[in-house]
Amino acid sequence: MTNTKDTKNTARTQSSPNTPKGGAGNDDDPDGKDDTVTDDRPSPMEVLRQARAQLAELTGMTAESVSSFARTEDGWSLEVEVLELERVPDTMSLMASYEVELDPEGQLTGYRRVRRYERGRADAHRPGGR
Template sequence: MSEQQSPGTAAAAAESAKSYFHALTGHEKCSVTGLRVRPEGGWSVLLDVVELSRIPLSTSVMATYRVDIDGAGQLCGCERLRRYTRGATDG
């Protein structure tokens, strides 16, 4: 994989990560919050998702996952990095 990636490739990696994430977890709605090229090729995509919806919404439990996609667009790994309350700020 070359060091320079076209914007379409990054977008395709993000969509691929979201698709794999949905298949693994059942969570349909997630937001891409980070994207970077992996040193060994492919992409590492950060996804934020509501894991537990609560009322008020500011108390919902959120999570950030990292989904790794190889240069061929296949899943390499998926892990939850952190859980937090929607209203929480990084300190």
């Protein structure tokens, strides 16, 4: 036979709002302090979503994809592919690549168009990868 009398009390103790995440105390930490560091910076996926949304809002054009993405000293740098002019057939639509700069929190600080092309056209092959 199992003892269910203290089940309610045990559940309340485990889910107490004053109990730090991970239980009541940390046996691995000799000083008893919670050394968890919280990082309020956005994740890379959040940065990508924010960049696309902010660029679309500023330009009024649809941000279709992100073709490059890198963390920099000043925040983030992305290259975003944008639909500039929709045509029929779709392969004739006019696309553009925008270089987008964001601060460490993911807020857009600047952008510029670096290339314009038809959706159906591939880049010319350049020997030596340049």
